[in-house]
Amino acid sequence: MSVHEPGTPGETATVVAATDVRRTYHLGEPVHALDGVSLSLEEGSFTAVMGPSGSGKSTLMNLFGCLDTPDEGTVEIDGRSVTALSGSDRARLRGTEIGFVFQTFNLMPRLTAAENVTMPMVFHDVVDEDRRARARTLLERVGLGDRLDHAPSELSGGQRQRVAIARALANEPTLLLADEPTGNLDTETGAEIMDLFRELHDDGRTILMVTHERAIAEHADRIVHLVDGTLDEIEEVRGSKAASGRDRSGSEGSE
Amino acid sequence: MNLRESLRIGWRSIVGHKLRSTLTTLGVIIGIASVITFMILGGAFTADVVGDLDDENEPMMSVVTQTEPDAGTGVMHVQSPIYTESDVDRIESIDGVEWVAPTGSLSPVQLTHGDDSITGGFSAQATNPAPFEEDGLYPLEEGETFSTEDEAIVNLQAARLFDEELSADDEITVTFEDGSTENFAVAGVADVDLGGSSSNPTVYVPLDAHYTVTVETPRDTRERGYPSLLVKTESIEGLDSVQDDVEAYLESDSDAHELKADDHEIVAQTLDDLVEQISGIVDQLTIFIGGIAAISLLVGSIGIANIMIVSVTERTREIGIMKAIGARKRDIVQLFLVESVILGAIGAFFGVAFGIGLGYLLVSWIGWPMAYPLDWIVIAVGVGVGVGVVSGLYPAWRAAKTDPIEALRRE
Known part of the structure; x- marks a missing residue:
């Protein structure tokens, strides 16, 4: 498993790239969910995607997450084209290179926090003892070291999202994908989750986050605006949040 | 995974x-x-x-007549007196046969011992003394086989019909369908175990004196006819070949072959055959x-x-x-x-x-x-x-x- 060191400024490499991707759904009338979008994510970057509903945010997310393949164009993860892969290999890739964080958390209801975190490693055939140890480390990392054996129903929304984030990190993914990660949380808890994302970013994680809230999007380094399935503009965020995040890069693991 | x-x-x-x-x-x-x-x-x-028939085969077979019942499956035994005196003699002369005991069913209605009377629920069979002899087919619990015409053997089930179990030398009286009565002295009590059908209470009486059924043979003579025969062979090893010989005779020039009904079949059954059936x-x-x-x-x-x-x-x-x-x-x-x-x-x-x-x-x-x-x-x-x-x-x-x-x- 590779450990992602924080990228050195100026020498960053592209780890995930979509090139001129198109995706059309045929629901009676053809709907062009994505109509020629190119976007590359550099190692250690934090990108937010904004846009009104129906602008293609989710479709872009599914393409980057290997849940879907484009009708035209290519998606490459770590230099490998996703389109050419078999369903089984794509599932593999999803498990090892992508970490999903959802708006609705999507934890397995009957499994404990620790077991939820081990799930991606189960499908990746990691040895049992290693899984337990790693789940513990990850849950401690997100501040839930004392909630290992709690069921999701015994956790608050913020805690559940932390479990989901720990699970997303289980296999050391190349890309962390977050779909409205604060959408189901109150403002304060949402802010805490965003702090966690900042910390992960400072650790050198590559993050792509979909949101429709400007305030949340501004935690990222740049904001990609989608309109009607096309890329409208890429806005570099030079706000205080990013800068303050950089300043706190020494405070890894602290709450 | x-x-x-x-x-x-x-x-x-x-x-x-x-x-x-x-x-x-x-x-x-x-x-x-x-x-x-x-x-x-x-x-x-x-x-x-x-039962324990499974364990060992006896050097014996019974010759019976069977047919397919009109309804249902399996076979049905038929009590036709088609095995004549001459057939018995011929079978007895087959190599390896020790003895042949013809068996004839009688029709008893009452069995009396002292003041105690049993009505129905038992059968009476006329046969030779041979099956009850020492080292014979049916081991005797007590007493010995009958030697005179007014002696009888009872099986265990028959002995137990009475409050006071029958034993050797007891006097019994059998009343038949036609109203006639015969007195017998119990010569012995036998343990007859030949599968389910033989476990009814049965009184065995000497054949010569008490079995009277005769049939007209194909040769225009009158001879006694028996509904079934019990054949003892000299050894268990010879059983199969004797069985073949007996069946071969019965299927070719025997009186029984002539006398039997068309849809009836004559079989010589060993214990193994019975178990299998x-x-x-x-x-x-x-x-x-x-x-x-x-x-x-x-x-x-x-x-x-x-x-x-x-x-x-x-x-x-x-x-x-x-x-x-x-x-x-x-x-x-x-x-x-x-x-x-x-x-x-x-x-x-x-x-x-x-x-x-x-x-x-x-x-x-x-x-x-x-x-x-x-x-x-x-x-x-x-x-x-x-x-x-x-x-x-x-x-x-x-x-x-x-x-x-x-x-x-x-x-």
Whole structure:
């Protein structure tokens, strides 16, 4: 498993790239969910995607997450084209290179926090003892070291999202994908989750986050605006949040 | 994903729905339990009828006439007095035959001993003293075989008809259908065990003095005719070849061959043949009833399939999550298949346990010896697991082709 060191400024490499991707759904009338979008994510970057509903945010997310393949164009993860892969290999890739964080958390209801975190490693055939140890480390990392054996129903929304984030990190993914990660949380808890994302970013994680809230999007380094399935503009965020995040890069693991 | 992991996850899901899983496996449990129970009953019944006949073959055969009954299956014995005196002589002269004891049924109505009288429920047979001789076919509990015409042998069952069991030298009186009575001294008490049919209370009386049926032979003479013969051979080794010779004679130039009705068949039956015949009939019955029981197994498997489909639908979102975090189709298939196989295996295990328990209770209640149908237990376990596989295949396939994007969108 590779450990992602924080990228050195100026020498960053592209780890995930979509090139001129198109995706059309045929629901009676053809709907062009994505109509020629190119976007590359550099190692250690934090990108937010904004846009009104129906602008293609989710479709872009599914393409980057290997849940879907484009009708035209290519998606490459770590230099490998996703389109050419078999369903089984794509599932593999999803498990090892992508970490999903959802708006609705999507934890397995009957499994404990620790077991939820081990799930991606189960499908990746990691040895049992290693899984337990790693789940513990990850849950401690997100501040839930004392909630290992709690069921999701015994956790608050913020805690559940932390479990989901720990699970997303289980296999050391190349890309962390977050779909409205604060959408189901109150403002304060949402802010805490965003702090966690900042910390992960400072650790050198590559993050792509979909949101429709400007305030949340501004935690990222740049904001990609989608309109009607096309890329409208890429806005570099030079706000205080990013800068303050950089300043706190020494405070890894602290709450 | 390795198998141990799917076993663990499958087991959790089963335990997570205790009532549902119990009801689902109940179908398989009932199916397998009833199959096993019927197989135990069948085996026990055979063991009871055949008893220890199974253990050793006696150097003897009985020559009987049989036919196919108008209704039902199997064979029916016919009491036609077609075996003549000459036939008996000819068979006696066959190489390897030690003796032939013709047997004729009499029609008794009452058996009296002292002040005690038994009406009906017993039979009287006229035969030779040979079967009751020392080292003969029927070991005597006490006394010896009859030597004069007013002596008789009773079997154990007949002896026990009276409050005070009959023993050697007791005086008995037999009243026949035509009103005539005969007095006999009990010469001995015999332990006659020739399968189910011979265990009725029976009084054996000397043939020459008490059997009077005669028939007209094909050679226009009148001779005594007997409904069945008991043939003793000199050795057990020679039994098969003597049996062939006896049958060959009876099928060719015997009086019996001429006298028998067209649809009747003459057979020389050894104990082995008898055992085989009885087991054959019981087996047919057992398989027939077991087949009906197997239908409930089919119903049980449909139950598993049904609940697995419900489970897949219910867990669509979970399947979506698992796919999103790296589960391949084959992982999902494995997960659901393992779950339904566990259900089937649990059903098989408890089905076999309940089946053996119920079979044991019934068999001991009836008083038959217990039989363990090992082959059927193996089959039942195989079928249980198979039912799990078959009924899990379609639901698992449905689960595997779930679109994760759709699944995750569901609330």
